Amino acid sequence: MKNLTLLFFAYLMIWIGLFAYLLFLIQRGLALSREIAALKQALAAGNKGDPEKRKDRGETP
Amino acid sequence: MARGFDDRAIAWILLVAMVVSLYMVFMYVPTEREMGIIQRIFYFHVPLAWISFLAFLMVCIAGIQYLRQRSRWWDALGTSAAEIGVLFSTLVLITGSIWAKPIWGTWWTWEPRLVTFLILWFIYVGYLLLRAAAGDDERKARLAAVVGIVGFLDVPLVFFSARLLRGLSPVVFTRQGAGLAPPMLWTLLVSLATFTLLFVLLLRQRLFLELARDEVESLKELVP
Amino acid sequence: MGRAILTLLWKDLRVELRTKEILTTMMVLALLILVILNVAMGQNVVTVKLAASGVLWVVFTFAATLGLSRVFLVEKERGQLSGILLAPMDRSAIFLGKMIGSTILVLLVEAVALPVFVVLFNFPLGGRVGPLLLPLFLGTVGFIAVETLFSAISAQTRLREILLPLLAFPVAMPALVGAVGATAKVLDGLPLQSAAPELQLLVAFDILFVAIGLVVFEYVVEEE
Numbered sequence: 001m002k003n004l005t006l007l008f009f010a011y012l013m014i015w016i017g018l019f020a021y022l023l024f025l026i027q028r029g030l031a032l033s034r035e036i037a038a039l040k041q042a043l044a045a046g047n048k049g050d051p052e053k054r055k056d057r058g059e060t061p
Numbered sequence: 062m063a064r065g066f067d068d069r070a071i072a073w074i075l076l077v078a079m080v081v082s083l084y085m086v087f088m089y090v091p092t093e094r095e096m097g098i099i100q101r102i103f104y105f106h107v108p109l110a111w112i113s114f115l116a117f118l119m120v121c122i123a124g125i126q127y128l129r130q131r132s133r134w135w136d137a138l139g140t141s142a143a144e145i146g147v148l149f150s151t152l153v154l155i156t157g158s159i160w161a162k163p164i165w166g167t168w169w170t171w172e173p174r175l176v177t178f179l180i181l182w183f184i185y186v187g188y189l190l191l192r193a194a195a196g197d198d199e200r201k202a203r204l205a206a207v208v209g210i211v212g213f214l215d216v217p218l219v220f221f222s223a224r225l226l227r228g229l230s231p232v233v234f235t236r237q238g239a240g241l242a243p244p245m246l247w248t249l250l251v252s253l254a255t256f257t258l259l260f261v262l263l264l265r266q267r268l269f270l271e272l273a274r275d276e277v278e279s280l281k282e283l284v285p
Numbered sequence: 286m287g288r289a290i291l292t293l294l295w296k297d298l299r300v301e302l303r304t305k306e307i308l309t310t311m312m313v314l315a316l317l318i319l320v321i322l323n324v325a326m327g328q329n330v331v332t333v334k335l336a337a338s339g340v341l342w343v344v345f346t347f348a349a350t351l352g353l354s355r356v357f358l359v360e361k362e363r364g365q366l367s368g369i370l371l372a373p374m375d376r377s378a379i380f381l382g383k384m385i386g387s388t389i390l391v392l393l394v395e396a397v398a399l400p401v402f403v404v405l406f407n408f409p410l411g412g413r414v415g416p417l418l419l420p421l422f423l424g425t426v427g428f429i430a431v432e433t434l435f436s437a438i439s440a441q442t443r444l445r446e447i448l449l450p451l452l453a454f455p456v457a458m459p460a461l462v463g464a465v466g467a468t469a470k471v472l473d474g475l476p477l478q479s480a481a482p483e484l485q486l487l488v489a490f491d492i493l494f495v496a497i498g499l500v501v502f503e504y505v506v507e508e509e
Contacts, residue, residue: 003098008087010159011105014152015079018259021148022072025266032273039280128504183455190451194444204438207501208452211434214497215456218490222459225466225482 071262078255082248090248099163104248106156108256109149110178116146116260117181120188121213124206133275136202139209140192141267143185145260150182176223177216184212289374293382301390306359307352308390315348315398323405333406338469340406342461344398346428349391350453353432354439354446356383361440366506376503384433384498391425416477417468423487424464430494431457437505460494463487 086104093100123139126132157175158168169175188208195201301307322340326332333340360366369379403410410417432453439448454461467483477484 004087004101007098007101008083011083011086014105015083018263022259022263022266025263025270026068026072029266029269029273032270032277035277036273036280039277039284042284043280180455180458183451187448187452187455190444191438191442191448194442194448196441196443200441203504203507204441207434207438207504211497211501212456214493215459218459218486218493222462222486225486226462 068262068265071258075255075258075262078251078258082252082255085248085251090244091242093245097163099160102156102160104252106153106160107249108253109156110153110174111253112256112260113146113149113153113178113181116142116149116264117185117213117216120146120185120209124209127202127206128210133198133202134272136206137268137271137275139202139205140189141264141271143188143205143209145263145267147182147185147189149260150178150185153178154182171223171226173220173223176226177220180219180223181212181216184208184215188212286375286378289372289378290382290385293369293379294386297382297386298389301386307355308393310355311348311352311390311394312397314351315344315394316401318344318347319398319401319405328407330407333408334472337402337406337408337472338465341399341402341468342424342465344402345391345395345425346454346457346461348394348398349387349425349428350432350450352390352394353387353429353436353453354449356387356433357437357440358445370506376506377499379506380433380437380498380502381495383437384430384495387433388426388429391429392422395421395425410472413471413474416471419477420464420467420471420480420484420487423484423491424460424468427460427464427487427490427494428457430491430498431460434494434498434502434505437502441505459486460490463490 082104086101090101090104092098119142120139123135123142127135127139154175157172157178161170161172161175162168188205191208192201192205195204319340322343326336326340357366360369370376399410402408432449435449435453435456439445439452442448463483463486467480467487470480470483471477
């Protein structure tokens, strides 16, 4: 019985670890999404960046 | 490209599946007669092993597709799969050792499957090291693709050589798969489904992260 | 293609004959490792008999890795690689040329290290030299095929030669298992036929990895 409990906790710990990794990934993803949204907003607000750079990239202003 | 991958629904299903599989492994399934309680690690070890193998197969396919199409998406898929594959195969090695101790009396035994995973682990850790050291993006993707393909093609030979190394291997536990009692089989299947779900979720999130990083980089160049 | 390979091979060997850089460093390292292992193990007849094959292959693989890590770096430093890449010939010819050249150098090192081993470890070979040649040759070819490919990869990274063993050793593991096993059987005085499984593994490995190298090499040396 003692072994069973021990194994159960080992199992549970690995599961918690895997979930933590998943949550970490989601967290980072959300943070990056927010950053992307903010950057896009900054661009849309007329802050078009260096016109030369944009021309280099072949984009129309 | 980078809409957040909204996987909240899958995540909830995963949580439920995890509780169900824990219940099945520890309450529902009967204790195996010969090996005793430790045999329950089987429901953890085997799905992890299958899925890390699947992950490495994906690295290989992503490598081939990258070399053909040169798209960043395939490269990102390759890295993501390799990272998760290394994580899962680390767990395979750990659970394998915990299994081996009471059954064979040693933490490490040259069981062909275990050895194969050890070598795979080294190959894909090398893959990740290469990515970290390769410098610019195009070169990194190209060289990593080659290593991913070559590493996977090596698998059958590694397995065969591990069998040679061991000579006669002791009772191979996964061979019993065919003769599993129905409750054991169901538990294994539920556990496998749960881990597959976890893998899908991890892979999607990891892939999104990789692509989102790119997008942030390119947007940052636009904003002064 | 044959002529291109010969030209490349001839050029490499002539450069090497003039400078003797790679050959001497490999040779000296091989002798050093032999001495270190000799110091570590002593000359106990039983221990030496058990470990002989392992000792030989540790010496060969480490010495070979040292030399192989230079093969593409030297070209890169002298700016010769771009010249070769511009020449109108198949990329796989470069792979074969480099591989054959390196194999010749490593076989030379082995030819010197083997007698030194016999003397240092007091391990007379008697009539076993003849049958020993086959596993030595097959093992070396397989190992060098892998190392040539990964040498071209690691030369392009920031870590340079440090990365080579990390990438190549795991992938070359089946070749090492086969070579060590077959060599051990021959050194035990068993007939060559008894090592058939190991030799088959080696032949399969050699064919597979020379083929992989030929196909994949063009992706490795794309830029410059």
